[in-house]
Amino acid sequence: MRTYVCATVLSLLVSAAPGAEKKVISPPEFAGSPGTAPLFSSGILVDGTLYISGQIGRDLKTREVPADFEAEVKRCLDNIGIVLKAAGMTYEDIVSVQVYLTDMELFPRMNAVYSTIIKEPRPTRTTVGVTKLADPKARIEITATARR
Secondary structure, eight states: OHHHHHHHHHHHHHHHSTTOOEEEEOOGGGOOSTTOOOSSOSEEEETTEEEEEEEESOOTTTOOOOSSHHHHHHHHHHHHHHHHHHTTOOGGGEEEEEEEESOGGGHHHHHHHHHHHSOSSOOEEEEEEOSOOSSTTOOEEEEEEEEO
8 A cells, every 4th residue: 555655646646747857866886687677767857856766775785775774764764865876866865765674673773873964954754564565684675765
């Protein structure tokens, strides 16, 4: 339900602005294997608003998820930072964040890392417990919306 609602809101925002151009944000660090096209965009910029796809804590070079949870959270936020930078934005431009955790017991540990990177005034945030993520090793996924 949540995914459908978010997709519907994004669709309405894009269609509500006649002539709004969608610009795909594809940082070179996110390039896939040669000859393969990604199944989604890392980010979409529409009229100064950047919609960042869910990022997990996978290292972009090794494609591995760290065993240490705090390192996984930091990598996840670093990946978001790469998309922000490619769009000419910073963490300060983030207005909304959605966090998905496979274990809500990890919330305080996630929050400890999150608060070192996302500074005051912090964006709105929703944290949801989920049974699993697309990568079975991932324990966290974060998506964000930023505005210039």
